[in-house]
Amino acid sequence: MTADVLTAMRSVFGRELLVFWRRSTEVMTALVFFVIVTTLFPLAIGPERHELMLVAPGVLWVAALLATTLSLNHLFASDYQDGSLEQLLMSPHPLSLLVLAKMAAHWVLTGLPLALLSPLLAVQMALPAKAIGTLVVSLLLGTPTLTLIGAVPAALTLGVRGGGVLVSLLVLPLYTPVLIFGAEAVAASAGQGFASVAHLSLLGAFLALALSFAPWASSAALRVSLD
């Protein structure tokens, strides 16, 4: 039985990667958005390195958060439209685990590239070199939490009027703790070079909490939406 579930999860994961690979522009859009939004800030604030350094942790984290929010729409929406989501619901395996596999694929295609791309933008934003490692680690810990939490509103708003804007309205308040501690961790290591461990631990705690709570909540949400 457990082996069956694992096989099912693996095939869902593989299918997601394949589908996203064939529609790679959608994945690229979120990444390009991340780059462009970050580039807009120096244009608006001014090119002074010191000022940029002060706002860099916040700007990078807000841009990553908005990019993830944008990408939430194609977590379930296309599967909902072509009916394959209903097939997923009818599968004999626990829906929450299959949804977890979908979330994992989503993170591999959005959160992971964001984190890997962030050092480049950090240099652009004049973030000190010693803080870049913290930035990558905080994004690696934080973006899976964003995907996990965001899946719940994404599932709730399937087929609802004005779904896209509504998702951001529902999800952004829930993102605030992750944003606070993520940006704070980067700022702490950019400033004194210590004390960021506590913030990173809290990010890890949020991830553990979301990991146990979000798959269950979003599968319940899917059942409500496809009722």
Added chain:
Amino acid sequence: MKFIHKYGAPKRFYQLAGTFIPWFAGITAVLFVSGLYLGLYWAPPDYQQGDAYRIMFVHVPNAWMSMMAYVIMASFAATGYIWNIRLADILARVSAPLGASFTLTALVTGSLWGKPMWGTYWVWDARLTSELILFFLYVGYMALQASIDDARRAAHASAILAIVGVVNIPIIHYSVYWWHTLHQPASLTLTNQPKIYATMLIPLIVMSLAFMFFYLTMLCVRARSEILLRERHTDWVRKLVEGKP
């Protein structure tokens, strides 16, 4: 359970709420008058803040109610979702605008209090920020309710959102310890001796009870109109509206 089935039917609740409303409204009025008298005349001025602190008697109860209303709303929503009780769905739905207005009042009175005390209307203090986020959560809940036409799906979808949002309530409560910024730590806890004098504590408690009964009254009033709206095609509502026996 028998009690729930007897009074859980919207029609019975409509009648029951109708008999309770005058009592709740009366208690609310008495508590408000006595609470305002105690708070504005009887309580002594603060040795540091003078008379300006008296806004506390409106601000603190509203802040408490904003969080309590969210928990109550989420509990009703969860009850409706788990046991499929329509009355609980209705109570959760009508609770949201009330909670949102408590939150807004707490924010406005807080910033009015902040101007003489901190010298500014708004600071990015932990509890102010959490209260603002709580307001956004209420807005999101109401927006989700409003954008789904089917009443049952709207209730269940927003129930899941409310349960997820409840995670935010402990963060609000503990944020003051986590960030420990400008806002004074809570003066009242259940386990410790209160840190404020009885002459200020008594008006505060009376005002809190007043707002609590105000919430109960408005909950009944709003639930009654929501029931009428949802059951408008049934015979008993038609009879009620047309005034025939």
